[in-house]
Amino acid sequence: MIDIDPNSSGLPGIEQLRVIVGAVMTVGLILSVLALIVSAIVWAYGANSSNPHLAGRGKVGLLISCGAAVVCGASVALVNFFWGVGQQV
Template structure:
C-alpha cells in the first residue's frame, strides 16, 4: 500500500489580499529601517554624552545600542534572503 504524496507549494493567488499583505509587509520593513536609523542616532548621542562626561556605564549602553540597532538593520535588510534560504532548505528535504 503506497502512501499518498502531498505536494503543496506557496502561491500568490490562493487568497484574496495577498498583494495588499505583501505591500504592508514592505511598509513594515521600511518602518523598521527608519526605527533602526533613529536607534543608531540616539545610541550614538548617548555614547558621546557618556564618553564626554566620563561615565563608562552610559558610554557602554550607547555602544550596545549602536550595535543592536545595526544588527536590527542587518536582519531587516536580509529578511527576504533569510526567509528564501530557509524555504529553499526546507523544500530540499524529501
C-alpha cells in the same frame, strides 16, 4: 508524493499584505537609523561626561540597531534561504 507550492493568488488580499509587509520593513529600517543616531549620541555624551556605564550602553545600542537593520534588510533573503533548505528535507 505530495507537491505543494506557495500560492500567491489563493486568498484575497495577498498583494495588500505584501505592501503592508514592505511598509513595515521600511518603518523598521527607519527606526533602526533613529536608534543608531540616538545610541551614538548617548555614547558620545557618556564618553564626554566620563560616565563609562552610559558610554557602554550607547555602544550596545549601536550594535543592536545595526543588527536590527541587518535583520530587516535580510529578512526576505533569510526566509527564502530557509524555505529552500526546508524543500530539500
